[in-house]
């Protein structure tokens with residue numbers, strides 16, 4: 001599938017919301033998951049390919065110019081307007097996806113497959129725990145938006161500083177704790193430390209923890225070891241790894257997950 005960039009909104013110094021429309025979005029089949037994601041394919045600079053391309057076209061192109069797959073969460077799908085919103089973290093001129101979003105102008109095209117995804121807040125629990133960094137704000141935002149007014153959620157998000165906080169609209173009773181890397185002694189432990197220090201509300205809760213791999217692993221270890229969370233019922237997974245490109249990360253992800261499973 002493919003779609004055109006329709007609008008661009010800066011949500012924070014490092015977060016851009018791109019809306020996509022047109023292309024083949026009329027064939028898009030939405031998912032009930034609030035962490036639904038697409039696998040988009042970004043073309044390196046100088047690639048002779050143009051969206052839309054076929055797999056056969058890719059085979060004929062030098063490896064350095066082949067599309068790079070990256071996963072991105074669907075922040076919102078509007079079936080009436082047939083518009084899809086994605087919140088992209090921009091993290092400098094490195095990589096393919098963030099820098100593409102940074103340069104994007106209306107009319108630019110993105111090719112993708114999907115959606116995948118599996119989490120949706122469980123309506124049977126007493127409250128919801130959501131933890132992540134900027135890359136998880138799309139899923140956390142969509143999850144909060146899906147909650148009824150009677151629901152309750154505790155949210156922990158790590159960002160650079162106050163300027164990077166964004167609105168997370170919801171009719172539910174939501175307590176959001178923003179953590180700031182800037183000035184922190186151990187920024188990579190902020191999420192874990194905040195979750196560990198929190199007094200959890202009474203009752204049963206479900207768990208959504210996504211973001212940087214090391215941070216997710218630390219939070220997971222705490223939740224399983226100290227809070228009795230059952231890993232089978234929890235949505236916990238690393239989206240990206242610091243100092244690793246997505247290609248490097250995918251190459252070690254299976255091993256990482258196996259090691260993480262042995263933590264607790």
Ligand SMILES: Cc1cc2nc3c(=O)[nH]c(=O)nc-3n(C[C@H](O)[C@H](O)[C@H](O)COP(=O)(O)OP(=O)(O)OC[C@H]3O[C@@H](n4cnc5c(N)ncnc54)[C@H](O)[C@@H]3O)c2cc1C
Pocket residue numbers: 037070071072073074086087088089090091094095096097098099134135136138139238239240241242243244245246247
């Ligand atoms: C299911 C799923 C859903 C995701 N949803 C989103 C989403 O909605 N929005 C989003 O922005 N990301 C999302 N991600 C994460 C995104 O796919 C990765 O961050 C990806 O690596 C970005 O690709 P890139 O080409 O910009 O950088 P890469 O080429 O992969 O990496 C280049 C450098 O940038 C660093 N880097 C990568 N991501 C970040 C980051 N977020 N912050 C700081 N440094 C970074 C890398 O460690 C590396 O050093 C999701 C990932 C998964 C698996």
